[in-house]
Amino acid sequence: MRTDQRVSGRTENLPVVTVIGGGLAGCEAAWQAARLGAAVRLFEMRPLVMTPAHRTDLLAELVCSNSLGSASVDRAAGMLLEELRLAGSLLRRVAEAHRVPAGQALAVDRYGFAREVTRTLYSHPAVKVVRREIQSIPDDGPVIVAAGPLASPALCQALSHLTGEENLFFFDAIAPMVTAESVDRSLAFSASRYGHGEDDYLNCPLTEEEYRIFVRELRAARRAPLRGFEAELDTGVRAGRGPFFERCLPVEILAARGDLTLAHGPMRPTGLVDPRTGKRPFAVLQLRRDDVAGQLYNLVGMQTNLLYTEQERVFRLIPALHQAEFARYGQMHRNTFLCSPKVINAALQSRLRDDLFFAGQLTGIEGYAGNIASGWLAGVNAARLASGQSPVIPPPETMMGALCRYVSAADPSAFQPMKANFGLLVAAESCTLRGRERHRWLAARGLTRMQEFLREIGLSAVTEVPDVRCD
Ligand SMILES: Cc1cc2nc3c(=O)[nH]c(=O)nc-3n(C[C@H](O)[C@H](O)[C@H](O)COP(=O)(O)OP(=O)(O)OC[C@H]3O[C@@H](n4cnc5c(N)ncnc54)[C@H](O)[C@@H]3O)c2cc1C
Known part of the structure; x- marks a missing residue:
């Protein structure tokens, strides 16, 4: 040896x-x-x-x-x-x-x-x-x-x-991150689903009308061009058939599957009550703390390949994020196994x-x-x-x-x-x-x-x- x-x-x-x-x-x-x-x-x-x-x-x-x-x-x-x-x-x-x-x-x-x-x-x-x-x-x-x-x-x-x-190559996507101070706290509320944990998530509620506008714009938004060999798979990706991980689908691909796919998926409101209305919102975008100081928040389930400018425009349609400052944009990447x-x-x-x-x-x-x-x-x-x-x-x-x-x-x-x-x-x-x-x-x-x-x-x-x- x-x-x-x-x-x-x-x-x-x-x-x-x-x-x-x-x-x-x-x-x-x-x-x-x-x-x-x-x-x-x-x-x-x-x-x-x-x-x-x-x-x-x-x-x-x-x-x-x-x-x-x-x-x-x-x-x-x-x-x-x-x-x-x-x-x-x-x-x-x-x-x-x-x-x-x-x-x-x-x-x-x-x-x-x-x-x-x-x-x-x-x-x-x-x-x-x-x-x-x-x-x-x-x-x-x-x-x-x-x-x-x-x-x-x-x-x-x-x-x-x-x-x-x-x-074998396929795509994986990462979600955007926003600064804590740019989230409108008068519109978001802290809570974990069903009260598990100590109000660790910031929740951004949407009414049905707000949700439908968000989904419509998400579907229509322009996506980032893919590079190199990734471009070869571009056609399939744009048609929603890319070789993604099912659990890590870009949110725009998920939204294209149906009007309520997000409301039943990453934006489901189950286990959450908006303290301002006393009711469960129609849909919720959850933000998860990313650092100890609590200065950065991940947009949970919002992995995306939209153009950066489009990410700003579309995610700011969510009321609590109307002034969101993006610390990191979502992206898609090669994945090899x-x-x-x-x-x-x-x-x-x-x-x-x-x-x-x-x-x-x-x-x-x-x-x-x-x-x-x-x-x-x-x-x-x-x-x-x-x-x-x-x-x-x-x-x-x-x-x-x-x-x-x-x-x-x-x-x-x-x-x-x-x-x-x-x-x-x-x-x-x-x-x-x-x-x-x-x-x-x-x-x-x-x-x-x-x-x-x-x-x-x-x-x-x-x-x-x-x-x-x-x-
Ligand atoms: C964009 C993206 C987002 C992801 N998001 C998640 C997520 O949210 N949750 C999750 O569970 N998983 C996620 N994954 C999968 C994630 O990469 C793995 O879970 C984890 O990081 C893999 O661990 P690893 O040690 O295999 O690879 P890595 O943690 O990537 O480590 C591999 C290391 O090898 C180094 N390296 C590469 N080539 C060479 C070389 N030739 N010589 C020397 N060093 C080299 C790299 O620099 C790197 O440091 C994501 C992957 C990607 C690409």
């Missing part, structure tokens, strides 16, 4: 793990591999080469939403976040330390979060962060490729060459090269929590391989195990990225519960299995029993 004397004076003779990409998956992978005794070289191309979405040179930068999903264990993301906590995830711990109020969601101050991950990895004696674009996959493993949905074109080409598969069922097994290990692992969005595992989880597993497995142990696969009852099984075993001809959801978990015939009760049962079962799994592989770092029971 290769060893490295160069990572730092204290890492002589440690097996070396190389990680490509210092995003959510790569940072978690690097930290876990180092925790298990490897010397890690983490290659991050920013700021020398930027992606179209990242803005900083920080590791683990969140490019869009600042929410890691619901932290409630009867939600799929919440179950996964709890598994990560049990597994001693670095990013899960840092997220908790930089949490901002967002109801039941684990939302973070994005800069505080990224700064602390960066600081932690730079100060780790067994991790060397190298700012360089990797254009070909190193021959000497173990190597973890975690270059994300915006992996540099040269690396994509190398991946295409290596795997023999063409990368491998045909994983052909390329990797459930240990996230290449089917072609034992010492090559993939993690993050590139594998088709969707969502911040899922990306962190895949980084955890790739880091653990690369370190195990480096020290002569076999890679492991978390049990199928865990959300982490279920996601890894999905991306390695789905039908390759129709493979699409997948985020955590209860449908992925192995069936529980003995459980006759329904709805959230069933989810709680599945979560309890999975978390128990996760603890057993961690004990089996000698990684039971967090020992507290999670706050759910498996009756």
Whole structure:
């Protein structure tokens, strides 16, 4: 096994793990591999080469939403976040330390979060962060490729060459952000749906007439031209047939599906009462706090590819946003992932090269929590391989195990990225519960299995029993 004397004076003779990409998956992978005794070289191309979405040179930068999903264990993301906590995830711990109020969601101050991950990895004696674009996959493993949905074109080409598969491209969209002071507080009200959380969202109510005008203008608004290969798919996009993630559709595409699609979707008013009228509004645009200081708010569900001028015009039709100042405009971006069922097994290990692992969005595992989880597993497995142990696969009852099984075993001809959801978990015939009760049962079962799994592989770092029971 290769060893490295160069990572730092204290890492002589440690097996070396190389990680490509210092995003959510790569940072978690690097930290876990180092925790298990490897010397890690983490290659991050920013700021020398930027992606179209990242803005900083920080590791683990969140490019869009600042929410890691619901932290409630009867939600799929919440179950996964709890598994990560049990597994001693670095990013899960840092997220908790930089949490901002967002109801039941684990939302973070994005800069505080990224700064602390960066600081932690730079100060780790067994991790060397190298700012360089990797254009070909190193021959000497173990190597973890975690270059994300915006992996540099040269690396994509190398991946295409290596795997023999063409990368699949599709669009993803980000929502605009407005400054807190520009929201008209006499027209917006603070509340979380059904009173969950502490009034963490700012809600912008619309009457039926206001809603219909908003939808009409949204449909008619001009969209930004797409560039490069994205333009090839332009026709389909404009016709609403683009290869989008269904859950991340641009709001203008969603609005084109029907007059009330938004009122039943991202602008649904359920669980909200406008204190000025004492009634439920016809529709609501929710704003979610994006930073600890509460100076920035995300327009929830409003990811868009409208021209910037059109974003201003159309979103200002919402009464509480009539003077909105845009801190960031919505955008659409390339998104890249491998045909994983052909390329990797459930240990996230290449089917072609034992010492090559993939993690993050590139594998088709969707969502911040899922990306962190895949980084955890790739880091653990690369370190195990480096020290002569076999890679492991978390049990199928865990959300982490279920996601890894999905991306390695789905039908390759129709493979699409997948985020955590209860449908992925192995069936529980003995459980006759329904709805959230069933989810709680599945979560309890999975978390128990996760603890057993961690004990089996000698990684039971967090020992507290999670706050759910498996009756
Ligand atoms: C525009 C956009 C919006 C998104 N919004 C959301 C959202 O709201 N919620 C959500 O859950 N997910 C969202 N996603 C998906 C999101 O990218 C992932 O959830 C998460 O960031 C992926 O983690 P990752 O580690 O795989 O990739 P990233 O976090 O992107 O990290 C990959 C890293 O690799 C680096 N890199 C790339 N190529 C190279 C190279 N050749 N050499 C060295 N370094 C390289 C990049 O600079 C980057 O730092 C969005 C994606 C995009 C593109």
